[in-house]
């Protein structure tokens with residue numbers, strides 16, 4: 001028996017009560033369109049940063065037959081090339097992440113409680129009472145120390161994971177094991193909600209764009225990146241290898257169209273064309289291409305000018321002699337929680353825009 | 364010949380907020396075209412002017428397109444800190460900073476909003492009469508400031524979009540004693556020195572190709588993305604960064620800081636290759652140029668920091684113009700420091716020979732003979 005199977009068996013022995021509930025009939029998957037079912041499957045797949053295999057295999061299976069070349073680089077990025085037919089074709093790279101935010105076990109105490117570190121920008125404040133799931137299926141419940149200073153809400157050290165163990169020895173997880181958050185996928189009208197949704201919806205956009213794209217003018221490299229949540233580690237390596245003429249990053253833009261929110265970005269009002277993020281000012285030429293595509297497709301858009309969030313643009317822009325890089329943000333509420341929320345219309349509009357860019361006569 | 368003041372006035376009047384350098388770049392391309400054999404622009408918008416090696420004095424000869432001569436890169440960043448529109452509320456512009464401002468100085472500034480056309484505006488705030496006592500004691504937060512263009516909401520939305528950039532409206536001011544003040548002298552002072560250096564090199568014999576580079580995206584980018592990508596493209600044997608540094612001033616009297624007007628700073632520390640430092644100091648001494656040594660334990664917070672680790676590594680140096688009131692609307696420098704920085708680099712570039720390049724590129728590395736010895740043993 002491999003260690004993984006062993007752990008899974010122990011997990012079942014320990015946690016019958018922690019199993020996920022069956023989806024309620026009112027939200028049955030068959031009420032969803034095939035595309036939204038794809039988003040659901042991607043969202044529900046395990047893939048915290050550094051452990052993207054399952055998501056990558058799912059994505060690879062989905063794009064089979066849709067690309068001229070498919071490969072996985074040494075870093076783990078999944079790269080699909082759709083060749084263009086234009087005689088003035090450019091090399092375009094588009095990225096979407098495979099990974100999702102999560103936690104990693106850093107310490108097991110004598111009673112079997114786990115301490116953990118964050119994989120990506122998970123906010124401790126959102127955790128108490130929430131659940132996470134390890135690769136072997138083990139479920140952990142987040143708890144918080146009750147003694148000590150009042151502002152432990154900000155302090156990750158005050159949080160722990162209850163994996164149902166009684167000692168470090170019988171704990172079904174080990175130091176270094178990674179877990180993703182647990183959050184069921186739900187759809188209500190245009191709103192889609194679930195864990196890992198901001199990233200996986202963007203992955204689904206790339207897949208669906210490849211599926212719908214009849215004829216590309218340009219050589220299009222769709223890059224499903226690894227380790228985006230922990231500082232955009234995969235994207236730079238891919239850009240260095242591909243040397244594209246243009247790179248477009250599918251990013252997540254925090255929408256705060258809720259009580260007390262403080263940005264002017266909203267769900268359902270179109271994707272955000274980024275003027276900048278925390279680490280990159282978008283290249284003017286790439287912004288122009290995106291703006292032109294919104295004009296061609298008559299899709300709505302917003303502009304993100306706040307220097308917030310560091311997406312995958314910066315390392316791509318800095319690769320080799322420099323890459324003309326733009327970013328298109330999918331507006332997301334409750335980013336980096338188990339209930340990320342996006343609007344299906346924004347998702348559809350990004351597909352329209354990308355399709356238009358890939359088929360544009362000249363860039 | 365334009366005077367230094369003319370050059371600096373022109374450079375500081377051309378807007379060039381990080382990532383939005385069009386206007387200042389256009390100016391630099393024109394200047395480089397007069398002074399270099401070839402002018403190139405990188406994908407991100409940095410401008411490279413190449414002046415080929417020429418060992419005899421005299422008029423500009425027809426020089427070859429390509430060259431086997433070693434490469435000296437001398438760069439200055441062309442971008443400046445600025446502001447960016449984040450929202451329009453009832454015709455008033457909300458904004459954020461691009462780059463690291465001394466935001467205490469923003470209220471009451473005249474600004475230019477670069478929308479569909481360039482619009483003058485003022486940065487307003489609530490008057491002191493309505494402020495609580497505690498509020499009067501603290502500097503205003505960015506969120507409390509706004510720009511008044513005098514426009515209605517509808518007209519403002521027509522002319523200005525979220526994402527448009529904003530600069531201060533402030534021309535170069537000549538003070539006494541050949542000192543000048545303006546916004547963006549970080550790093551238009553360095554650019555002026557770069558152009559002056561290129562002018563000096565026109566009839567200076569040299570064994571190395573000179574790559575003069577005006578880089579984008581220094582102030583905003585934790586990756587120094589402009590300098591990194593241009594240096595990667597050029598793969599120089601030596602890279603020199605021309606930038607400004609804190610000068611001694613009222614309230615900042617640290618003896619270790621250079622003084623404006625006493626000559627450029629020649630930096631020393633982990634970011635500076637000892638060979639490059641020695642050659643720079645020798646050049647200054649040979650020409651009897653006033654200069655000051657500035658010391659950095661590690662990060663110089665300039666493009667030199669990234670260029671040093673670009674490609675397979677670049678021996679890097681840093682020449683600095685002392686500047687008072689960094690990242691404010693009244694950055695102040697001495698013109699003589701710019702002139703001397705240009706002369707220093709001229710002397711440095713003129714003295715570089717083929718042996719220097721060999722010394723820096725491998726042939727004298729301990730590693731190479733060691734490898735040969737091992738190979739022999741195996742045989």
Ligand SMILES: [Zn+2]
Pocket residue numbers: 549582690
């Ligand atoms: Zn600066």
